[in-house]
Amino acid sequence: xxxxxxxxxxxxxxxxxxxxxxxxxxxxxxxxxxxxxxxxxxxxxxxxxxxxxxxxxxxxxxxxxxxxxxxxxxxxxxxxxxxxxxxxxxxxxxxxxxxxxxxxxxxxxxxxxxxxxxxxxxxxxxxxxxxxxxxxxxxxxx
Amino acid sequence: xxxxxxxxxxxxxxxxxxxxxxxxxxxxxxxxxxxxxxxxxxxxxxxxxxxxxxxxxxxxxxxxxxxxxxxxxxxxxxxxxxxxxxxxxxxxxxxxxxxxxxxxxxxxxxxxxxxxxxxxxxxxxxxxxxxxxxxxxxxxxx
DNA sequence: GTGATAAATTTCGTGTACGAAATATTACTT
DNA sequence: AAGTAATATTTCGTACACGAAATTTATCAC
Numbered sequence: 001x002x003x004x005x006x007x008x009x010x011x012x013x014x015x016x017x018x019x020x021x022x023x024x025x026x027x028x029x030x031x032x033x034x035x036x037x038x039x040x041x042x043x044x045x046x047x048x049x050x051x052x053x054x055x056x057x058x059x060x061x062x063x064x065x066x067x068x069x070x071x072x073x074x075x076x077x078x079x080x081x082x083x084x085x086x087x088x089x090x091x092x093x094x095x096x097x098x099x100x101x102x103x104x105x106x107x108x109x110x111x112x113x114x115x116x117x118x119x120x121x122x123x124x125x126x127x128x129x130x131x132x133x134x135x136x137x138x139x140x141x142x
Numbered sequence: 143x144x145x146x147x148x149x150x151x152x153x154x155x156x157x158x159x160x161x162x163x164x165x166x167x168x169x170x171x172x173x174x175x176x177x178x179x180x181x182x183x184x185x186x187x188x189x190x191x192x193x194x195x196x197x198x199x200x201x202x203x204x205x206x207x208x209x210x211x212x213x214x215x216x217x218x219x220x221x222x223x224x225x226x227x228x229x230x231x232x233x234x235x236x237x238x239x240x241x242x243x244x245x246x247x248x249x250x251x252x253x254x255x256x257x258x259x260x261x262x263x264x265x266x267x268x269x270x271x272x273x274x275x276x277x278x279x280x281x282x283x284x
Numbered sequence: 285g286t287g288a289t290a291a292a293t294t295t296c297g298t299g300t301a302c303g304a305a306a307t308a309t310t311a312c313t314t
Numbered sequence: 315a316a317g318t319a320a321t322a323t324t325t326c327g328t329a330c331a332c333g334a335a336a337t338t339t340a341t342c343a344c
Contacts, residue, residue, distance in 0.1 A: 004253030010272040111146030126271040130152040
């Protein structure tokens with residue numbers, strides 16, 4: 001069997017499994033994984049769409065859409081910059097704090113629970129492998 | 143820094159980088175990654191939606207949508223089973239063969255090119271790490 | 285044989301995710 | 315100061331991706 005394809009396949013499955021688990025746990029709080037990623041970025045201080053996009057590595061348009069839905073739920077709000085009116089600041093609302101307490105707990109424990117049973121050395125090997133891979137990959141991307 | 147989170151992050155980045163690269167290369171042939179995954183499944187012999195879904199690990203509805211678009215491009219066609227009319231067979235069309243030649247070439251070389259420079263031992267370590275991870279993860283999923 | 289159940293697929297609604305085009309605003313150039 | 319270029323964001327069109335509900339057909343129980 002082709003090892004490269006195998007690696008690609010494992011990567012996909014791992015990613016999907018992680019996503020599914022996190023999504024399932026988060027659903028009780030009424031937020032999704034990308035929404036949580038964005039929320040984390042604007043806590044406690046506001047950020048612009050551009051800053052958020054860079055931080056979470058998603059396109060402007062994707063982040064804009066995510067914020068549409070967060071705003072609809074009144075978890076964040078858009079505030080125009082007074083000095084440079086092109087800029088939009090994304091600011092948390094009061095409503096978000098209760099969510100935060102719960103979700104902080106969630107993220108604290110989620111990965112710890114998942115990786116329970118792996119030794120520190122195991123984790124280091126995994127990290128090392130993937131870092132080598134991503135370095136080569138990203139230098140090849142250009 | 144939290145190692146679990148780091149691993150999750152690397153996983154995401156790797157997956158995304160792979161996807162972006164493959165998408166870019168495939169765009170010249172007018173197909174997407176999921177479309178190619180499905181096409182591979184029905185070559186040379188037809189499969190049902192159910193079989194395809196299981197093989198590519200996507201939901202029925204997702205596969206149904208992908209096939210809608212492949213059918214629109216006349217790359218595949220839906221054929222009702224004569225004996226059990228609930229079943230729909232997805233069959234390749236003549237138009238697909240030229241695509242196949244090019245895309246076969248693509249897949250032959252894509253991963254080899256990416257993993258060029260990694261020794262067999264390197265790959266084994268990566269595979270080993272990820273397999274350990276996915277086993278624990280998937281047993282935890284239940 | 286008829287009604288309930290089961291199985292295979294599609295449809296629908298929601299939420300990503302992207303790039304290209306559009307919009308709004310600011311900065312720059314002359 | 316007018317016109318152009320640059321910047322920040324949104325809108326639009328396309329393609330996944332899922333689960334729940336709907337649809338169609340087959341099977342099973344009686």
